[in-house]
Amino acid sequence: MAKNRIKPRLFKGARDFLPEQMIHRENILATMRAVFQKYGFEPIETPAIEYLEVLSGKYGNEADRLIYRLNYKTGTKDEAALHYDLTVPFSRVIAMNPHLPRPFKRYQIQPVWRADRPQPRQGRFREFYQCDIDAIGSTSMMVDAEIIAICSEILTELGFKGFLIKINNRKILNGLVQYIGLDASYTQEVCRSIDKLDKVSFEVVADELKGKGFTDETIAKLKSVIELEVEQTNVLEKFGELLAGIPLAEEGLKETTDLFNYLEAMGVPRENFSFEISLARGLDYYTGPIFETVLPKHPHIGSLTGGGRYDELIGLFSGVETPAVGTSLGLDRIFATMQQLNMLGDAKSRTQALILHFPDTVMYCLDIAKKMRAVGINVEVFPNSTKIKKQFSYANKKHIPYVIVIGGREVESGLMAVKNLATGEQETITLETFIEQIKG
């Protein structure tokens, strides 16, 4: 073993999660899993490493450059990489496992990797968790509604108030491109420009489009549509009038109407979702409804969830057209936001009691601990027969609620000195009494 000291460094854009953060994150994930399961979604996992050809060409050129490649069979068809999201690997799984039930509804909670410039303050990392739900095998807007309802239920359970799930439809955007007089092949281009409107003004986007050769007239028409200010109560009607006669747009609007009706039936409060023509979402593979959740009162916080329908992606692998819709819940973004908005309580230690001992009582203490664990109590025995004060400070540092001191006198009497660190209260009781107290 090399005996030179190595500077301990964390990979740039990556993070360690220490117990306090982990306990909060695990609580958030437990909430998510419970809601996923309430709607019949089941867990799957896929490997971090995929063949590069499975991943590339799905996300658009900008994203493709952010895929981490391994130093493995470089330049061959077996070149390998770290997955960039969980949607493309899921599509591969579906193509490889035709026996799965239809609809197939899965959740998947794993890290993904992006060779991006990390911006930790903006919650942008190179390695981060995605929590995805996707449902395949149904074109019904009921499934899209279910996915959105799940997002709404999770955010509500986590304590978020005033969140807004923005909804649009790629078919409407495609129709819009026709409406402003462009060929369908410009759709991605226009979508990507619209997608930036969250971050930059229309003027910036207009300049960009001009640079790409769009006419002033086209840009003006695009502006008029995006700025069409309508109340949510009749927004679908208004866009229906505007885009009437464009079949694709009409189809998209019909889907949106169905989706909104399902959302209402599922009990999603109307103030938590809205139609937003300026929502485009960056990824190439979306084909129908698209949606993402923001906190309108905190515009500097990015989207907490984002997803949509992608009816063509799985067919790329399977050769069989397979409708699909899903969303990603940003665990890191949600955690960081909850921290920022003081929505997280104290991360309590899961240890319920610490037993302090003297050199001659250690074996007795281990026996007491054994009996406590047998009835399901989480208990620690301080491992060193060191000063009682030092053992106490360990309990304080870990926020362990009860400290039990067992010296020679306690061994003789069969009692234990129990101190509640929160109240300072101290009593001398039997093991049985303590178990009753902690269980009750």
Place this chain on the structure above:
Amino acid sequence: MAKNRIKPRLFKGARDFLPEQMIHRENILATMRAVFQKYGFEPIETPAIEYLEVLSGKYGNEADRLIYRLNYKTGTKDEAALHYDLTVPFSRVIAMNPHLPRPFKRYQIQPVWRADRPQPRQGRFREFYQCDIDAIGSTSMMVDAEIIAICSEILTELGFKGFLIKINNRKILNGLVQYIGLDASYTQEVCRSIDKLDKVSFEVVADELKGKGFTDETIAKLKSVIELEVEQTNVLEKFGELLAGIPLAEEGLKETTDLFNYLEAMGVPRENFSFEISLARGLDYYTGPIFETVLPKHPHIGSLTGGGRYDELIGLFSGVETPAVGTSLGLDRIFATMQQLNMLGDAKSRTQALILHFPDTVMYCLDIAKKMRAVGINVEVFPNSTKIKKQFSYANKKHIPYVIVIGGREVESGLMAVKNLATGEQETITLETFIEQIKG
């Protein structure tokens, strides 16, 4: 988006986990986490990507070659790689976070990567989960005993019978090398040879040692020690006599005696652990007790757990000597073994009921589902208004226990037709009665 069809391929040596496997794996992990927490261990996570210099030089040359490198700043000090285990990253965390309590006891459950030749039948993969527990900051054998007790408790709770935790100590092995007349610098060499005795005969190891220039006398002496057949009842005594006067060996034997006493106090059955001089464990960083769990009745199954004390590894990063001990539980090996030995029950769907509907009752069904979810029932509404038979077969395929049919008549009467798919029993009841039944 590239419209050419891509052959869906899984990276060699990696796996997808579908819901049935996931549900079993999650159950195993829940058992592990509960036991870890019973002993006061807390969760942490570290990134998959580490700087190569953090990882390399810790595991020995053979292992170093199996580290997956990224195609990232190759040849510079920022070259990056995927972590090979969780122990070295944990050591880095300790060095970077001196504020953590002492002792610090953590568990960590994450995938690790090894660019090995995959042998799926032997349960050897390139990407697999490690479940690690480690405790730092104490030299007391109580901590080593706790780690072993946790392994024993987990395996017992999972239903394993007749497992054996083999225990040895690197200090005893070092003493042994002196005893057979070799310089201490040969210790790793001898350990690695002994470590192979699980898989090959002594003759193979002897040939190897001869090839490395060891004398016949040395090899004969080694053989006599390894073949020293003793009962477990007085094994430590016998080795004590044999290695008397070699301080390092005496220290190792004293540690082992302490360890065994603690194990007994913690309630680990004596038949579940034994002293085995032939246990060496491959990794370079161990310094004291080493241990691994096998199933003696199934010698073809590799070890289920493996670990030991490594008092020098953390100091490589921190510059401060920090005692540490830990073990890895092989989730994949444990899962595969439980599968092989028929220890896994059916992986039940977590969905409790499926609601079948007709086109005109769908909104009513969604409302019923909403009310069920509000009281914590996992329920699905089939998303398409398709033939009832097709909806039924989905419930069968997913092993959903209850199917509820709601047609026009049920909407009118306010009742639901509920069928128990296991018994075939059918009844027409109110939502409230159904909730009572399923909750009770």
